Amino acid sequence: MTADRPPIASVARRILAALAIAAAPVLLTAPPAAASVDAQTVATDCQPDDSTACVAAMVLDEENERVADVDLTISGASGFSETITTTADAPASIAVPDVGRYTVTIDPATLPDDLPLPDGAPTELEVTAQSGATARAAFRVGAGAPAPSTPTATATQDAGEGGAPAVDDGEGVGAAPEGDASKRALTLAQVWQQFGSGIRFGLLLALASIGLNLIFGTTGLSNFAHGEQFALGAALGFIFINQVGMPLWLGALVTIAICGLTGLAQDAGIWRPLRRRNTPIMQLMIVTIGLSIALQYLIQLLIGGGSERILSSNPRPLTLAGVTLSTASWLSMVVAIVCIVGIAWFLTRTRIGRATRAVSDNPALAAATGIDPDKIVRVVWVMATSFAALAGLMWGISYGAFNWQLGVQLLLLMFAAVTLGGLGTAFGALVGSILIGLVVELSNLVIQSDLRYASALVILILVLLFRPQGILGRRERIG
Amino acid sequence: MDEFLRIITQTLAELIAPTTAAYAIAAIGLNLHFGYTGLLNMGQAGFMLLGAYGFGIATIAGAPFGLALLVAVVAGILFALILGLPTLQLRGDYLAIVTISAAEIIRWVGRSTWLQEWTGGASGLQGRDFKESFHLLSPLPDGRTAIGPLEYINTGSDSWWTRIFAWGLVALILVFVWLITRSPWGRVLKGIREDEDAVRALGKNVYSYKMQALVLGGAIGAVGGVVYALPLAIAPDAMGRTMTFFAWTVLLLGGAATVFGPVLGSMIFFAAYMLMRTGMRSLTANTGLGDVITTTNVEQIGGMLVGVTLMLLVIFRPQGILGNKKELAFNVR
Numbered sequence: 124m125t126a127d128r129p130p131i132a133s134v135a136r137r138i139l140a141a142l143a144i145a146a147a148p149v150l151l152t153a154p155p156a157a158a159s160v161d162a163q164t165v166a167t168d169c170q171p172d173d174s175t176a177c178v179a180a181m182v183l184d185e186e187n188e189r190v191a192d193v194d195l196t197i198s199g200a201s202g203f204s205e206t207i208t209t210t211a212d213a214p215a216s217i218a219v220p221d222v223g224r225y226t227v228t229i230d231p232a233t234l235p236d237d238l239p240l241p242d243g244a245p246t247e248l249e250v251t252a253q254s255g256a257t258a259r260a261a262f263r264v265g266a267g268a269p270a271p272s273t274p275t276a277t278a279t280q281d282a283g284e285g286g287a288p289a290v291d292d293g294e295g296v297g298a299a300p301e302g303d304a305s306k307r308a309l310t311l312a313q314v315w316q317q318f319g320s321g322i323r324f325g326l327l328l329a330l331a332s333i334g335l336n337l338i339f340g341t342t343g344l345s346n347f348a349h350g351e352q353f354a355l356g357a358a359l360g361f362i363f364i365n366q367v368g369m370p371l372w373l374g375a376l377v378t379i380a381i382c383g384l385t386g387l388a389q390d391a392g393i394w395r396p397l398r399r400r401n402t403p404i405m406q407l408m409i410v411t412i413g414l415s416i417a418l419q420y421l422i423q424l425l426i427g428g429g430s431e432r433i434l435s436s437n438p439r440p441l442t443l444a445g446v447t448l449s450t451a452s453w454l455s456m457v458v459a460i461v462c463i464v465g466i467a468w469f470l471t472r473t474r475i476g477r478a479t480r481a482v483s484d485n486p487a488l489a490a491a492t493g494i495d496p497d498k499i500v501r502v503v504w505v506m507a508t509s510f511a512a513l514a515g516l517m518w519g520i521s522y523g524a525f526n527w528q529l530g531v532q533l534l535l536l537m538f539a540a541v542t543l544g545g546l547g548t549a550f551g552a553l554v555g556s557i558l559i560g561l562v563v564e565l566s567n568l569v570i571q572s573d574l575r576y577a578s579a580l581v582i583l584i585l586v587l588l589f590r591p592q593g594i595l596g597r598r599e600r601i602g
Numbered sequence: 603m604d605e606f607l608r609i610i611t612q613t614l615a616e617l618i619a620p621t622t623a624a625y626a627i628a629a630i631g632l633n634l635h636f637g638y639t640g641l642l643n644m645g646q647a648g649f650m651l652l653g654a655y656g657f658g659i660a661t662i663a664g665a666p667f668g669l670a671l672l673v674a675v676v677a678g679i680l681f682a683l684i685l686g687l688p689t690l691q692l693r694g695d696y697l698a699i700v701t702i703s704a705a706e707i708i709r710w711v712g713r714s715t716w717l718q719e720w721t722g723g724a725s726g727l728q729g730r731d732f733k734e735s736f737h738l739l740s741p742l743p744d745g746r747t748a749i750g751p752l753e754y755i756n757t758g759s760d761s762w763w764t765r766i767f768a769w770g771l772v773a774l775i776l777v778f779v780w781l782i783t784r785s786p787w788g789r790v791l792k793g794i795r796e797d798e799d800a801v802r803a804l805g806k807n808v809y810s811y812k813m814q815a816l817v818l819g820g821a822i823g824a825v826g827g828v829v830y831a832l833p834l835a836i837a838p839d840a841m842g843r844t845m846t847f848f849a850w851t852v853l854l855l856g857g858a859a860t861v862f863g864p865v866l867g868s869m870i871f872f873a874a875y876m877l878m879r880t881g882m883r884s885l886t887a888n889t890g891l892g893d894v895i896t897t898t899n900v901e902q903i904g905g906m907l908v909g910v911t912l913m914l915l916v917i918f919r920p921q922g923i924l925g926n927k928k929e930l931a932f933n934v935r
Contacts (some may be wrong), residue, residue, distance in 0.1 A: 263725075345695045397917065405642065405694060409850065409916045412644075416847050417909030424902040531843060535706055538699045573714045580703040587696060588688035 176252040179216035180227045180260045182209050184238050189214070190264060194230040199252075214259065219252050227260040238264045251430060251524060312445065317564045319446030323521065325560025326459040330514035332537040332552045333466055334507025340483030340547040341496070341503050342394070343404050347411040350534025351418035352508045356382055356515030357525045358422045361433050371434075378516055379509050386508030389414075390501050398497075415530070423527040430526040433519040448521070455517035462510060463553060470549055475502060483547060532576060536563070539583035545593030554594055605888070609880045611751045616876040617869050618752075620760075623768035624650075624830035625872065628845075629853040629864030630775055631822030637858035638783055639815040640795035642698040645685070646823050647845035648705025651838060652677045653824025654831040655712060659720050661732040667739055670732075671828060678824025681708075682817040690812045705846060712838035726837035729759055736832060737763070759833045768829045772865060775822055780861045782818075791815055792859075792929075844905075851912045857925030866923060879904050 178197050182190040191211040198204040199219060207215040219225060227248045231240050240262070250258035335349045356378055364374035393414075397407060438449035470476040481489040482499045490496050518533075519525045536559055544555025559579050566578040586593065616622060628646050635641040656677035660670040685704055689697040711717060713724040721727070740763040742756040757763045782788050790811050793801040802808050827841070834840075848871070856867020882900045885891045895903070921927045 345699065393913075402917070406916055406920055408642070408695060408698065409854070410913050412847060412850070413909045413912030413914075413916065415909070416844070416912065417906045420902045420905035420909065424899060424906070428898070535703050538703065542696075542699065571714055571716055574710060574716060577707045577710045580707050583703055584688060584700055587692065587700060591688075591692050591696065 176219050177216045177257040178219050178225050178227065178250055178252050178260070179214040179257045180207065180209070180262075181214040182229065182234070182262045182264055184264055190235065190238060192233065193262075194233040195260075195262075196228045196230065197225055198228070199225045216257060225250050225252055225258070229262050234264055240264055251432070313568060314565070315445055316447065317568055318561065319444075319448060321561035321564035322557065323448060323452050323456050323560070324564055325557035326456050326463070327514050327518050327521070328533070328536060328540055328560050329553045329556035330459045330462055330517075331511045331533065332540045332556050333463070333549050334503075334510045335537050336541045336544075336547060336549055336552040337479065337483070337503045338507050339541070340549070341479065341486075341500050342398070344394075344407050344411065345538075346507075347408065347534065348415040348418055349507070349511060349537065350530035350532070351415045351422065352382060352385070352511040352530075353515035353518070353533050353537075354422050354525070354527065354530030355385070355418065356512030357433065357519035357529055358426045358515075358527070359512070360516040360519055361426055361431050361525075364433055365431070365435060375513070375516055379512050382512030383505045383509035386504040386506075387501065389508075390504040394500070394504070395497060398500075415534075419527065419530060422530070426527060428527065430524040431519075432524050433516070438523070452521035455521045458517060459514070462513065466506075466510070466549070475499070479503060536576065536579050539579045539586075541593075542583055543586050543593055545595040548593075548595045551593055551595035605884055607751075609877065609884060612880050613873050613877045614750075615752055616872045618765055618769065619872065620764045620768040620829060620833045622868050622872045623765070623772050624826050625849055625852050626772050626865045626868035627775060627826035627829055628823050628849045629856070629868055630772075630779055631819040631826060632849055632853050633858060633860075633864050634779060634783075634791075634815055634819035634822065636853065637860070637863070638788065638791045638795060639812060640694070641690075641812060641816060641819075642694050643701050643816070643819065644698040644846055644850075645701030645703075645705030646826075646849045647841050647843065648701065648708045649678050649681060649820045649823030650827030650830060650845065651705070651708050651712060651836075651841040652681050653827030654836045654841065655721060655727075656824065657828040658727040658732040658831060658836045661735055662727070667735040670735070671825070674824045674828045675821045678821040678827075679817050681824075682820030683813070685820075686813045686816045690809055690816065702843065702846070705843070709838045709842055721838070722836070724838065726835055726839075729831075729833075729835045732836075733759065733832065736767075742766075761833075764833045768832070771825065771829060775825070776861060776865065779822075783861070787811075787814075795859075847912070848908070851908060851915070854912065854915050854920070854922050857922030859926070859929045860922075860924040863922055863924045870923070875904065875908070878907065 180195045180197065182193045182195075184190055189209065189211050191209055193209045194206055195209065195215070196204060196206045197217060197219070205217055207217050209215045227250060229240065229247075234240065248260040248262070250260045252258045331349070331353050334352075335346060338344055338346050338349070359378040359381055360374060363369045363377050364371060367374070369377065393410065394407070397410070434451065438451055440447050441450045441453055443453065468476075470480060478489065478494045479499050479502070481492070481494055482496050486496050489499075515529070515533075518529070537556075540555035540559040541552045542555070543558055544551030544553065559582070562582060563575050563579050567575045570578065628650055631649070632643060632646050635643040653674035656674040657670045660673040661667070665673065681704070685697070685701055689700045712721045712726075715723055737757050740757040740761075742763050744756060746753060746755050747762055754765070755761045783791070790801060790806055793804075793806075794808055794811055798808055801811075830841070852867040852871045853864050854867070855871055856863030856865065879900055882891075882895075882903065883897055886895055886897060886900060915922070921930055
């Protein structure tokens with residue numbers, strides 16, 4: 124990893140080049156997005172900010188046109204109940220007093236006669252309101268309207284306008300407490316704010332992807348189950364902190380301990396025996412895919428199909444240097460930085476850390492100098508799963524809500540990050556993650572928020588096209 | 603006893619279901635990628651979704667059935683070219699990472715509001731908008747036909763015509779793949795799988811052969827997507843990673859690098875999957891088990907079992923049911 128580290132100047136040049144690549148999709152996709160910004164600036168009654176949660180509701184006909192003058196009742200657990208009437212040009216929205224679940228009920232009597240509610244369609248939808256975001260509920264009416272496939276299907280958070288009966292996927296996961304930036308005008312303050320959230324995203328992503336890269340470095344394995352380890356952290360955090368009611372620090376410790384144990388158990392039960400058998404690496408990769416399917420459904424079994432919150436209290440906003448994030452987010456960033464510095468210290472200054480780098484440089488040579496590669500790999504697995512769990516937990520806390528799909532979505536971004544930084548290099552993962560975090564959050568300003576993760580994956584493809592070894596990677600690894 | 607018969611009938615029906623045929627076709631494409639050439643395509647669902655969109659959008663725009671099918675195939679070919687260009691010269695897992703990401707991009711773009719006018723956004727394209735040209739092709743008379751315990755209408759979404767067409771395509775593609783893989787061209791592919799450098803030393807352009815395999819398999823995958831959409835609708839969220847992983851399980855179960863492996867794998871996989879789910883559902887409904895797990899849990903437990911099956915299969919019998927351990931694409935590097 125260190126043997127032929129390039130001089131600083133060349134590293135800087137590479138980072139600039141990567142930034143330029145990173146900016147490309149943003150520029151390319153700008154024109155269509157501008158149109159959507161115009162369409163979305165139509166005022167709604169409630170503007171989410173860091174202390175306000177909004178619930179918006181709309182009624183759509185078969186052509187996805189809004190139907191006006193339909194009465195909808197929004198009610199919550201705390202006895203809150205308000206009736207709003209839809210308009211033809213914007214979703215009707217209302218500020219709700221607390222975060223949490225709200226039920227939106229449609230009054231079928233107020234629907235136009237030619238647009239009845241389809242048979243079997245629910246008259247109630249549940250949404251989860253969060254500070255700084257608009258939870259949307261969409262009813263689809265008209266004879267030929269498709270009935271939603273699942274009861275939760277129609278409630279998405281922070282989805283784009285017509286994302287109407289969307290399956291609970293995608294947007295819900297990344298729903299940033301800052302709201303849908305593409306609705307607002309592009310100002311310098313906005314860019315700065317998104318830059319701040321990009322750094323937050325990048326740091327959390329880095330904490331998880333360093334582990335992914337260490338596993339790749341020491342064993343050559345692209346671990347497709349790493350995203351699930353991340354989601355497992357969030358899911359167990361939800362169970363211990365929200366359901367069981369442990370204090371935050373204790374719940375976090377228990378979560379990390381359990382996830383670290385899964386890493387230890389995996390290495391002892393699956394990966395070491397398979398290495399002993401000299402199983403080809405491609406075969407191992409498909410085993411990780413099987414593991415990721417199994418874990419994904421296990422997480423679904425643990426927390427259900429809806430989106431969940433780890434902390435039920437309302438997040439407190441805190442403005443530092445012009446960037447407003449929740450206090451929990453700032454804390455998570457500090458924890459992430461401390462951990463990353465700790466990992467760097469471990470890798471460069473401790474015996475085991477140096478041995479880890481030796482193994483990832485050349486396992487045979489490392490073994491010849493008296494290092495036990497099996498022991499190193501075991502340490503790496505435990506580290507990787509623990510830090511992924513910590514990152515997932517902090518992600519769940521700082522981004523409000525998450526669902527069982529969190530893992531796979533983040534996995535792809537982690538792959539993008541480590542490829543951009545250089546597969547197998549721990550510090551490359553850090554650089555790549557920050558860049559990916561920035562790109563995802565900044566692209567939010569110019570393209571629709573439901574496409575922002577796609578921008579990161581476009582970068583991945585561009586990197587492979589022009590600099591396959593990544594920013595800090597070495598050529599021989601790409602084969 | 604009735605309950606038992608119902609479960610058995612549903613399992614039998616799954617053996618010839620159009621979805622089973624669609625997965626068989628997708629797995630045949632994957633077999634060309636992985637089984638014969640050793641390429642790790644983790645985005646077969648992307649090819650399928652793109653094929654389905656190509657077919658659906660072309661039909662809605664007024665294209666006849668044949669042309670729409672051609673559009674689907676071309677969409678698959680273009681997607682393969684775009685993916686192959688940056689990755690085929692790199693190590694295998696880069697292709698895996700890029701294909702899985704690209705398939706997700708296709709799904710996200712499909713379900714986003716950006717192209718909603720054509721793709722129908724998250725709710726997708728409804729069956730009645732694109733099925734008519736297919737149903738008009740049916741030579742079958744109106745009415746219903748029962749063969750044994752299985753009874754379907756002759757022409758329609760879940761019909762005999764859909765089944766005949768789907769399995770007819772499977773047979774055609776099988777013959778095609780059988781012919782090309784025993785040709786000199788097919789032997790070069792197998793050579794690339796076994797030892798890329800040796801093939802290069804013989805003066806073959808490995809990159810170009812890999813690209814041809816990726817394109818062919820991708821086009822077959824796109825046809826699989828059309829077959830998948832014919833009895834259903836085109837819904838982007840139904841055609842995500844899970845679909846790719848199921849196609850992989852189907853291929854590895856039947857046996858990679860064998861002609862009939864994907865078809866056998868698909869039939870066994872879906873019959874077993876259906877047997878397990880209906881069996882568990884019936885158990886939860888009729889016995890005390892229902893107090894412990896709900897019907898939603900049955901789906902989740904089913905999914906977990908698929909994952910575990912894939913792991914065990916790859917570890918203990920990577921050649922699958924029909925495969926030959928000597929002809930194993932896993933041995934590459």
